[in-house]
Amino acid sequence: NHSNVQTAISRKLTLALEEAGVFCVVLENVTAELGKIVTEKLKVPTIGAGAGPYVDGQSMNLYDILGLSLGTMPRFAKRYINLGEEIPKALGAYIEDVTQGKFPGEENYFHMDEEEWKKLVAALK
Numbered sequence: 726n727h728s729n730v731q732t733a734i735s736r737k738l739t740l741a742l743e744e745a746g747v748f749c750v751v752l753e754n755v756t757a758e759l760g761k762i763v764t765e766k767l768k769v770p771t772i773g774a775g776a777g778p779y780v781d782g783q784s785m786n787l788y789d790i791l792g793l794s795l796g797t798m799p800r801f802a803k804r805y806i807n808l809g810e811e812i813p814k815a816l817g818a819y820i821e822d823v824t825q826g827k828f829p830g831e832e833n834y835f836h837m838d839e840e841e842w843k844k845l846v847a848a849l850k
Contacts (some may be wrong), residue, residue: 730759730780732762735841736762736763739752739763739766740767743768743769746771747769749769749770749772749814750770750772750778751771751772751773752773752776754774754775754776755775755776755777756777757777758784759779760775760776760777760779765778765779770782774801775799775801776801780842785801785803789802789804790802790804791806791808792807792808793808794809801803
């Protein structure tokens with residue numbers, strides 16, 4: 726819950742940071758209204774992580790985007806794929822293919838030129 730007092734303090738703090746020479750301000754888990762006010766008041770870019778649509782840019786944890794986060798995701802995060810489920814499936818399929826002798830297949834490795842092979846065999850005798 727964000728109070729009016731917290732909003733006023735955050736706004737004053739970000740203005741002070743700009744005066745101190747920051748090149749941008751990251752706003753995380755603040756209301757969209759505060760993100761809008763701060764973005765309108767500052768000359769430097771604002772980057773939001775859970776700060777609404779009115780900031781200059783968006784940031785999100787890659788683990789959240791890829792569905793690799795453990796536990797509860799923050800409200801402001803969005804999963805675009807669930808690699809947390811897909812990766813174990815892929816690894817399981819790989820292990821199965823190796824165990825059953827399906828991988829590597831002929832298309833997954835290279836052969837030496839026959840003449841080079843003969844030279845190698847002769848050199849190793």
